[in-house]
Every structure is written in structure tokens, then in C-alpha cells.
Amino acid sequence: MIKFSPNSSLPLVSAVIPTRNRPELVVRAVRSALAQTYPNLEVVVIIDGPDRSTVEALSDIYDDRLRFFELSNSVGGAQARNEGVRRSCGEWIGFLDDDDEWLPDKIWKQIEIANRLGKEFIICSRMIVISPNTNDVWPKRFPKNGESISEYLLNRTRFFKGEAQIQTSSFLISKDIFDRVKFRSGLKKHQDLDLYLRAANLDGIKFFFDENILSKWYIEQSIPTVSQNKDWRYTLDWASENSHLFEGSSLSGFLASQASTEIPPESISIALRLYIPIMMRNNARPIDYAILFLILLIRGEYRRKVSGFIRNIPKRNYASL
Template sequence: MSSPPDVSVVIPTRNRPELAVRAVQSALGQTHRDLEVIVVIDGPDPSSETALADVTDDRLRVIVLASSGKAPNARNQGVNNARGRWVALLDDDDEWLPAKLETQLALAATSKLASPIVATRMISRTPRADSVMPRRLPEPDEPLSEYLTVRRGLFYGDGFIQTSTIMAPTALLRRVPFTVGLRRQQELDWTLRALQHEDVELLYAPEALVLWHQDENRERISLQNPWEEQLEWLRANRELFTPRAYAAFTMSVLSSMAAPTRSTKVFREILTEAREHGRPGAIDYVTYLQIWALPPSVRHRLRDVVLGRKTADA
């Protein structure tokens, strides 16, 4: 067997062969060449197997799971099969720019801790516009749960982390696996749990090195609204958040999932959760009210205006 690569790229996929091949090609096209790409097909999927078989690069490995366990389980299975010291995660509907891994490895080498999580900025592409996320990087000594959740604007957040931006030591991803069964906020859950360990820090490359395709005309996990499941997860993980972060997440992310119910009972329940177990700020109350008062399509258009987004064609 050849010597282990520096990086193992893990891509979970199911029934999206064209997207999976696009993601694989962006990983194989990295300027850092010492890598392997592990595609984990989440259950029987002959179309994806056939499409990936046409990729003629011996750095590609394909694992087919016997049954579907969803993306967190597929990621964990890929990590367990990784040979590299580092694992870089890539969702099948995203792409990397060529210098992503080279940039992250250079940044990881500057860490004083044994297990740095290295993320990057990304280009968020919707049918309406492109924008760079996160809008800012963490400030010195800023609690990371607050960086990732507390808003400074009514229609957007500043801090952000997304799965396809994450590179971390393989040993860390085995020590802290993804939570199987969690449908939303998988990367936030994993990042905050990993940061509980003393040898872990979060580093950001300032460059936007990932293209996050937010196609709104196809099924995506981030378009699902399992607010009751998310509230259960939030309550079980209060220790991961400062009171300020807990209130901010409850009144922005969680309320965005719950608002389509148009239920006054749910409105009161979520507000009570934030007030009793968190410390809301003035912007959280205004955010909460506009989320419940305005349809998502209106909020999205207003956000684009506020951020001054340029369309992808501009």
C-alpha cells in the first residue's frame, strides 16, 4: 500500500450523481495533490456508482453503505476509513476553489494547539445573488458560540461555519463524531462540541475558497424546518452556549424554522425558552418579531438589499 496522504477528503452523497462528480473533480483539482477522495454513497445508488466509475483517478475511493443513515453517519463512516492525518469535509452539492487545501494546511501549521479546526470563508450562491460568508472573522477572546450565533444586523448573521469549509485532524473527527440523526445545524453542533476539548481551536482562512450552491429549486437539508427536533437538541446542549448565544440562536435560527407554523403558542414557547435560559439583546427581539411578521421571501429580498449583494451574473 502507498504511503498515507496528507488529507482525506470525505464526500457523502445519495442520488445526485452529477453533483457528486462535480464535487469530486473540485477536490481532485486541488493545488495540493497529496490527497485521497472518499465518496460515501449513503445506501444503494447505482447511478452514482456508475458516474463515479468514470472518474479515472486512483486517488478516488468509493464506499457504498448497505442502507441510508443520512449525511452525519456517512461522514463518520468516511472518517473511519480515512488514511490521511487530516480530513476535509465536502458536501456533494458544493465545490472547492483550487487553493483551498493548500491554504488550510499552511494555516494549520501556525496553530499552537494539537487539534486545530481550520475553516475558510465561502461564496454563498443563490438564484438571486452571490455573497461572501462569514461577513467577519472572530474577534480575539470572543466566545465562539456567540460569534457563530449572535447577529449584528436584522437580516443576516456575521459569524458562520459550513461543513464544506471544515478541515480538521482525523483523530479529532474520530474522537468527536458527527451526531447521527440531527437534520439541521450539524456543523454548528460538531464545532461547538469539538471546541470543548482543550487541545482544539478554530482558525479561519480569510479567503473565500468554497462555492456553496444554495439552489432553492431542489431538496436540501437546509430548507427543512424540524423546529421541534431542533429545540430538543438545543435544550440538551445548553452547556455549549453562553446565555447570550443561547438566546440569539433561539430567536433567530430556531424561530426561522418555527415561524411557518404561524402558531401563537409556538411563538410564546420559543420566546419563553430564550428569556428563561438565555440573555436576549435588543436586536434579538427585533429579529424575532420580523421573522414572525415577514414571509421568508420578503426577508430574503430585504437581506439582499441591506447587504448590497450583487447577482451571480453581474
């Protein structure tokens, strides 16, 4: 039973958290959602398959706003999120990955914006990005006038990540919009990007970017994630099948800056024979080629260390917020 706040004029917001076999992390995420200053909130956790340790951990949280559901079989992250929304009651949905956190005013500030703009907007905010090498605030910039979401996200103007970003734990979406797009079940990778691009291509859906820093995103941690699964053939097939979602030269930007990170050293020559022709046909910019070759030359952990060094650890310790 959902207990609504005394102020019934406030719309109910549902925090949807998918998880599997990470009880300590999901408890941290749940507590950050329950600590919101926004009062009319429920937290819906979908446990993606039998997971007794997570059930026990969540059972120790005594808060009527929390509901959790253990699925009989694993359905994957995308469908788990869809299941969470299906079982939620809110007018607005805030997704929270089980290894991320919300800052206390996240929902208050985004609902204020949503009430002003309307339900056709997806409200995106800045986030603290925490990695072993550095912590920083992303995105560094928001879309320019006339810049599509695909071009904003994928057409880099600098060598390292963080310039442009939407991250699942950082946005708020109305249930009306989500019912039109949903996460595509069965995708092994690129579930979030797939949703952003499809939403941007639907009439009547807009993105709004807010200056506030409202969540914590933990990256490059020593825990498995979907994005760490390296399968460049799958990624290339996904991009080719969905090429209609990429505007301008953003498909080239995606291949250069994201797909290339999945190429193992022994497959570089094969991948280049496939990537370069596609990039040439899709108006690749000089910086796309430069990023591609930089990623191929400086592999994995070395690239992350170089990135952290060049960014220089910020003077402010954002991780302590």
C-alpha cells in the same frame, strides 16, 4: 490502493464527500477536490444507500485518488461522514458537501496554516456563497477576542445572515480531533452546529479563521437539503437538551435567528409562548427580539428577496471564480 505524491513529506489529506441520489452534483464536487493544487490527496465518497446512478457516474472518473463506497442502507448525513472518515487514510480531513465546490488552492493554503499551528486547530476559511438572489463572501467577520464560538455564530449584530459563519465544506480538521468529536449519528438537523459547539467545549481544541476565500457554498437552491426540513419542535428540543453548549446569550440568538425560521404561520403563537420565556432566561438582547419578530413577520422567500436586495449584488461576480 492510495497513491501518495512523490513528496512524501506532505501529509495525506482526505476529502470526504457524502452523497445520495445527486450524481451530477457529486461529480462536480469530486472534480473540484481532484483539481486541488495540493498533491497528496485522496477523495472518499460515501454513497448513503443503494444508488446505481451515482455509482455509474463516479465510475466514469478515472483517477486513482478517488474511492467510493455504496452503503447497503441509508445511515443519514452525519453517520455517512463518520463512515467516510473511518475509511480514509489522511492525517487531515476536509469535508465537502456534494452540492458545494472547493477552489483549487483550498487544501494547499489550509495545510500551510495547519503545519504552522498544529493539529489542535480546526482551520476555517471564507467562502463564496451563491444563491438565486445574490452571491457574496461569508463570513463578514471573524470572532473577537474572548468571544466564544457559540456567541460568534449565533449572536448576530445585523439582521441578515453572513456576518459570522462556519460551513462544513470550508474547514480542515485533523483526524486526531475528529476522532474526539465526530458527527452525532441520528440527528435530523443541526449536525454541523452540533459538532462545532461540542468541539469548542472540549479542552485543547481551538478554531483558526483564515482570510482566504477557498470554497463555494450553494444555498437556497431548488434541491432538498437537511436544513430545509422544518420542524421547530425538534429544533427546540435539541437546543434545550444541549443548552450547556451555548455560552452567554447565544441560545437566545439561536432561537431568534435560526429556530424561528422553522415556525409555520399557524404555530407562531404557540412557539412564542415557548421561545420568549427561554430567551428572557438566557439574557436575550434587544436585537434578538427584533430578529425574531422580523423573521416571523417576513416569511420564507420574501425574506430571502429582501435580504438579497439589501445586500445588493456584489460588483464582483464571485460565482465565476
